Amino acid sequence: MRERAGATGAHPGSGKRSFSPELFAFLRELQCNNDREWFRENRTWYVEAVQEPAIEFIIDFQPHLRRISRHFRADGRPVGGSLFRIQRDTRFSRDKTPYKTHVGIHFRHAAAARDVHGPGFYLHLEPGGCFVAVGVWHPDAEALRRVRAAIAGHPHRWRRAAHGPPFAEAFALSGNVARRLPAEFDPGHRFAEDLRRKDFVGVAPLRDAEVTAAGFLERFAERCRSGAPLVRFLCRALGLPF
DSSP: OOOOTTTTSOOTTTTOBOOOHHHHHHHHHHHHOOSHHHHHHTHHHHIIIIIHHHHHHHHHHHHHHHHHOTTBOOOOOTTTSSBOOSBOOOTTOSOOOOBOSSEEEEEEBGGGTTOTTSSEEEEEEOTTOEEEEEEESSOOHHHHHHHHHHHHHOHHHHHHHHSSTTHHHHOEEESOBOSSOOTTSOTTOTTHHHHTBSOEEEEEEEOHHHHTSBTHHHHHHHHHHHHHHHHHHHHHHTTOOO
């Protein structure tokens, strides 16, 4: 039985192990057996090794997240909450395998709670490919325009948010980049390369052993605090409270 938060009066999640190696064992097996029959036969393994620990992690993260910003949500519902569905949407994909072979947990802004493209803090768990991400992924055209305008108009704020400590000490900017600088921006702008970005995401890799070690919740919270300057800048650019 997994240790429960609050049993000894400690802060939720304090020093305990949030995820076991069984999470990665399940995902590796799913990579080799990505079909509905296998998943149906192993659904109890999924619930016990993946879904239940992930939901508990989300609930335990709530007080940490509120200290970063009270405008983001840690939603522990098994469907429609911070935990992404394990089922893939195959309607428009050539790849018809039915299940994702990773776990995604997204803590979204309350004003964009149903929008995976809004500002947020994200945890990706995949064997050999775990990472923390913060920021905005694939913003729509208007959001993209507003973020780029904020970078162009407030370069000192952008420098502090995306190229200074603590963000730059923990994260690297990542995501899609346009081939050309949009015509409305000066090619000589000090952040011309960033103005070509179509995603505004900071990524910090994680080792599998970090995820399954005791105290991972606190280390994840620290990464999110380091990523908060970027998220704050993006919220301000989009007219959202932080």
